[in-house]
Amino acid sequence: MFAIDIQHFSKQYQGKEVIHDLNLQVNEGEIYGFIGPNGAGKSTTIKALLDFIKPTTGDLAIFSLDSQKQAKTIRQFTSYVSSEVRFYPNFTTMDLMKITADFHQIEHSKQAIDELIQLFEIAPNKKVVELSLGNRKKIALATSLLSNPRLLILDEPTNGLDPAIQHRLFTELKRRNAQGMTIFLSSHNLTEIQEYADRAAFIREGEIITVQSISKESSLGKVVKIVSNTLQTQDFPANYKILEHQDQQWRLLYTGENKELLQFLNQDSILDFTVQTPTLEDQFLSLYEGGAVK
Numbered sequence: 001m002f003a004i005d006i007q008h009f010s011k012q013y014q015g016k017e018v019i020h021d022l023n024l025q026v027n028e029g030e031i032y033g034f035i036g037p038n039g040a041g042k043s044t045t046i047k048a049l050l051d052f053i054k055p056t057t058g059d060l061a062i063f064s065l066d067s068q069k070q071a072k073t074i075r076q077f078t079s080y081v082s083s084e085v086r087f088y089p090n091f092t093t094m095d096l097m098k099i100t101a102d103f104h105q106i107e108h109s110k111q112a113i114d115e116l117i118q119l120f121e122i123a124p125n126k127k128v129v130e131l132s133l134g135n136r137k138k139i140a141l142a143t144s145l146l147s148n149p150r151l152l153i154l155d156e157p158t159n160g161l162d163p164a165i166q167h168r169l170f171t172e173l174k175r176r177n178a179q180g181m182t183i184f185l186s187s188h189n190l191t192e193i194q195e196y197a198d199r200a201a202f203i204r205e206g207e208i209i210t211v212q213s214i215s216k217e218s219s220l221g222k223v224v225k226i227v228s229n230t231l232q233t234q235d236f237p238a239n240y241k242i243l244e245h246q247d248q249q250w251r252l253l254y255t256g257e258n259k260e261l262l263q264f265l266n267q268d269s270i271l272d273f274t275v276q277t278p279t280l281e282d283q284f285l286s287l288y289e290g291g292a293v294k
């Protein structure tokens with residue numbers, strides 16, 4: 001069974017289509033990254049999945065339950081942390097934790113609440129209005145984990161968090177995932193997706209352009225850094241894409257044969273080079289900055 005199953009989803013705002021026939025499946029137990037530039041359609045997809053907005057066409061399901069018709073049931077085992085956290089300003093951390101525990105009818109919640117408050121270093125009795133953005137985010141994360149949801153949907157979860165808390169969050173997410181939690185993670189932080197996700201979908205202008213298994217990143221090709229003061233683009237081998245070029249330095253994503261790459265590098269005009277495994281960030285640049293591999 002898919003944790004998330006989106007079939008032929010499209011969305012129009014004021015007659016303008018921003019999501020076009022989008023299909024996406026997330027397996028139960030995956031940590032799944034959702035990557036795309038600003039305005040690509042990540043939040044719109046998540047909001048439709050959670051029935052905050054209606055799709056124009058298509059079927060969206062969570063654990064085979066229809067996102068619209070069975071939204072109430074879905075909320076019992078799905079938690080969501082939005083990119084902009086909003087709470088009633090006069091509630092304290094403890095109020096919010098208790099409300100969450102009551103909503104999900106969590107028995108013996110005190111220990112779970114104490115553990116999360118300790119994990120995220122949150123002041124239990126401060127009102128939301130007194131807290132910084134990062135501290136509000138920590139409360140949102142803590143309440144989302146309190147119910148130990150079957151599916152956790154996070155939109156930019158580390159935005160505003162300091163590096164130590166980011167690390168703690170992901171250690172906790174990994175631990176929960178090992179116990180069966182499915183995690184859907186929309187983020188601009190490609191390093192964290194690369195480190196923690198099993199797969200990632202890249203979305204551009206309302207369409208999924210590729211789904212990448214993170215463990216198979218070497219299949220993306222190679223990143224070749226070259227130093228040369230005489231090299232012209234017509235000298236490059238086939239199957240390359242320029243990621244960056246400044247003065248004498250070039251960074252290429254190369255997807256051709258090793259033999260041809262070695263021949264290309266073995267010429268006098270190349271003063272120095274390194275060959276590396278591409279990161280998700282390299283792939284992001286290649287997908288969103290200037291089109292396909294030549």
Ligand SMILES: Nc1ncnc2c1ncn2[C@@H]1O[C@H](COP(=O)(O)OP(=O)(O)OP(=O)(O)O)[C@@H](O)[C@H]1O
Pocket residue numbers: 013014018036037038039040041042043044045
């Ligand atoms: N309420 C709305 N009314 C009209 N257009 C909207 C509305 N919400 C989103 N859009 C448009 O839909 C497209 C997708 O937006 P969305 O917020 O889903 O992108 P995103 O990938 O989440 O971006 P970001 O990374 O900046 O959060 C954008 O072109 C945006 O301008």
